[in-house]
Amino acid sequence: MxxxxxxxxxxxxxxxxxxxxxxxxxxxxxxxxxxxxxxxxxxxxxxxxxxxxxxxxxxxxxxxxxxxxxxxxxxxxxxxxxxxxxxxxxxxxxxxxxxxxxxxxxxxxxxxxxxLMPAVNIAWDKVDVKLAQVKVTAKDAEKQVDYLTRQYGKFESPETVEAGDYIYGKAVELDKQGQVKEGGVQSFVSFELPSVKDEEIRNSFVGKKAEEKVTFNVAKAFSTADVERMFRLDTAAAKKLKGDMELTISGCSRITPHALDEELFERVFPGEGVKTEEQFRKAVGRQIEQANAEQCEILFVNQVRKALLEQFDAELPEAFLKRWILSRSKDEKLTAEQLDADWAEKYLPGMKWELIDGALNKIERIDPSHEEVVSRIKELIGRNAGREEGEDDAAYEKRIGEAAESIARDGNNSRQVVDQLYLHKTFELLKKQLKPEVEKISAKEFEERAKA
The missing domain is CATH 3.30.70.1050 (Trigger factor ribosome-binding domain)
Structure with a gap:
């Protein structure tokens, strides 16, 4: 040949x-x-x-x-x-x-x-991204403590609504005459009464029972984000929903917060020896810091990714790549014309990042190995799986190891772990290359940057 x-x-x-x-x-x-x-x-x-x-x-x-x-x-x-x-x-x-x-x-x-794969040169000196660090305030910690006491609290379904209850029912949009609007929004919704912005509207729910109706102005009662979530609307549709709604109450639920005692401490932090309220609050603070650190990693990687995509100037064989995508696509409706129309926004950024990812992997491997995936899954299983009766260390390790291997071999079950490891390894490599300045910001500032 x-x-x-x-x-x-x-x-x-x-x-x-x-x-x-x-x-x-x-x-x-x-x-x-x-x-x-x-x-x-x-x-x-x-x-x-x-x-x-x-x-x-x-x-x-x-x-x-x-x-x-x-x-x-x-x-x-x-x-x-x-x-x-x-x-x-x-x-x-x-x-x-x-x-x-x-x-x-x-x-x-x-x-x-x-x-052929084009050469990708990364100009690290042109990437100016700071590493955010979210400050944990006493208010943040207290809010989390309140959340945990409610999460592990006693759940009830009372007949009559009170100020802190969770309400659910069917909401329908009304026209200006107070009648059900033809073609208007209708949805089964649920919300916590304290989340209602307007005090008068909040009070109008108190004392109500199942099957009773409450009419309220949706724009006064809820933020746009709440309307999106409750009615499953996009942002534009949520902003247009400004008139009155009628809610037929189906029921309500109430949570009596768990006492700050050793039972709660052990349920939230099993095996960590948390015995006092002071230790519990410190542990909650560390938990928030860890969660914030993980979110800051994601933000940092996304910001650097955006910067690297903006500086990407390698030539791409676009005609070939379009042929290749069409040949592999499982979407029977995808045409060459549609591909051309979506190329710049839908396909090109992913192609560029694949090449940047390849360049990063040449510096240091960031694609998780099978061994790393198995090790991480074992760690996660170990947090939740106790020992069986009479099981020694060797038998326990063998059982956990076999379970982790089985999960790792199943691409669907292990995908989340693989993605998390990839993200963290990418973060560590980018941090090593850029040596970013650490910038302490508030939780609100972080949310604004994450949305940008």
């Missing part, structure tokens, strides 16, 4: 593969021999049909199969041997490749198009 390649411009590559009979005849002979042993042909006992008959019946299809198998094997071996770094995978050039006649020809020529 003869394989050659020719550069067409800076990145486009054409690969020519010439196959002759000597390349595949032994494979074909073996396959036909197997067919002869297994074939049931009228007039002959099983496995006794003459080879000439078997060849007339099956040879052309066997040649086609073996040539295709050979193409795949040798094409990727050539790519490895030549150390070609490609974008995507080679595509058959059907216009240049002659239609093969496997019944009458013995030599074949195939052409493939490919694209």
């Amino acid at each position: 003869n394989i050659t390649s020719e550069k067409l411009g800076n990145l486009d590559l054409r690969i020519k593969m010439e196959i002759v009979e000597d390349d595949y005849k032994e494979r074909v002979a073996r396959q036909l021999k197997e067919y002869q042993h297994k074939a049931t042909v009228p007039g002959f006992r099983k496995g006794m049909a003459p080879m000439g008959l078997i060849q007339r019946m099956y040879k052309s299809s066997v040649v086609a199969d073996e040539v295709q198998n050979l193409l795949g094997e040798r094409l990727y071996k050539y790519i490895d041997d030549e150390k070609l770094e490609l974008l995507g995978s080679p595509l058959s050039n059907d216009e240049m490749t002659p239609q093969p006649d496997f019944a009458h020809e013995t030599s074949f020529v195939f052409y493939f198009d490919a694209a």
